[in-house]
Amino acid sequence: MQDYRNFEPEELAIDPSFQRWKLLDDPADRDFWKEWLVQNPDKEELVDKAYQLLSTLNDVYTRFPGERATVSDREVQNEIQRLSQAIDSQEKPSVRWYRSEWVRYGMAASIVLMLGLFWQYGVRSTEPKSGNVTYDELVAQVSNPLREVANTTNASRQVQLPDGSTIVLKPKSRVSYPDPFPGTTREVYLVGEAFFQVHKDPNKPFYVYANGLVTKVLGTSFTVQTFEDNKQVKVVVKTGKVSVFAGTQATVTQQKEDYKLEGIVLTPNQQIVFTPTDTRIVKSLVAEPALLEKPVQKQPFSFRRTPIAEVFATLEKAYGIRIVFDEEIMKSCYLTASLEDEPLFEKLDLICNTINARYEQLDAHIIINSDGCGSL
Structure with missing residues (x-):
């Protein structure tokens, strides 16, 4: 259980339970938060500020057409200025709340990002969250015949894909893919860890499915880590760009309608960690950023x-x-x-x-x- 007493307003605004309560009036979450406020009456100001921030940024996000709209830096900055003016008019401002404008901008950008994910995979989707979709469940849903390669050794194993892409498959990992790739997409299913070097083909996007997360690329190199006993998925980009999104059938279908990289886009030295139980994606820098090959x-x-x-x-x-x-x-x-x-x-x-x-x-x-x- 989260220790919400130590949360800041911007942290509470991106909490899935808090969002379900305030945006969806979910009965279970509503009951939880009402009881929490009874037990923590001194935190009413925290809840009010978090809701004010969530409501304002929710208004920003809903102004963009389509479920996968991209929120630009300029839109975020404009909205932060408006939000700042509204909050600055309060009589008792929080000291930490009023950090430098650059920090407030960065926090709000993260909240807009998380709010966008919540809308895309929570509010607007009519089907349930993907949850912990195992590798076996993924491949069982595929109608085309798949070739599976399992690495049972203690060393990495290289796998050559039919399109010229390569996979360095780590020990105790498995990957499945059709041979050849049919239609207008290239789809691979992974459990374990693998480094992908994808042959560039803008007209035939490359997808990696791993435990509820889909990674989409047009041609680049990146690592995906996922294990059955570790419910999180990590994607680390080495070169080029990739986009990631939660793998419900609706979102996958939408992504296949065009060849753009949408959702959360990662560039070199960036990574995400995906937790499928609450469809949360956290974006950050890698532990040791490397110089670009330039x-x-x-x-x-x-x-x-x-x-x-x-x-x-x-x-x-x-x-x-x-x-x-x-x-x-x-x-x-x-x-x-x-x-x-x-x-x-x-x-x-x-x-x-x-x-x-x-x-x-x-x-x-x-x-x-x-x-x-x-x-x-």
């Missing part, structure tokens, strides 16, 4: 009284990770340092210690918090 990685990270905006731009290009900061507040910040072999987060530690700033990860972004550098 000429920029050969350039030294040497800076001599370099404006901090240029430093962050260099890191963004090198790692493909967005760094969010207030350029106006940090316009007097400069860096003199030589950063070579350090991992990205060590580079950020050094930079932030030098200019008296702080950073945090949020929704696969780096958020920089700073009060400025004065005359430094």
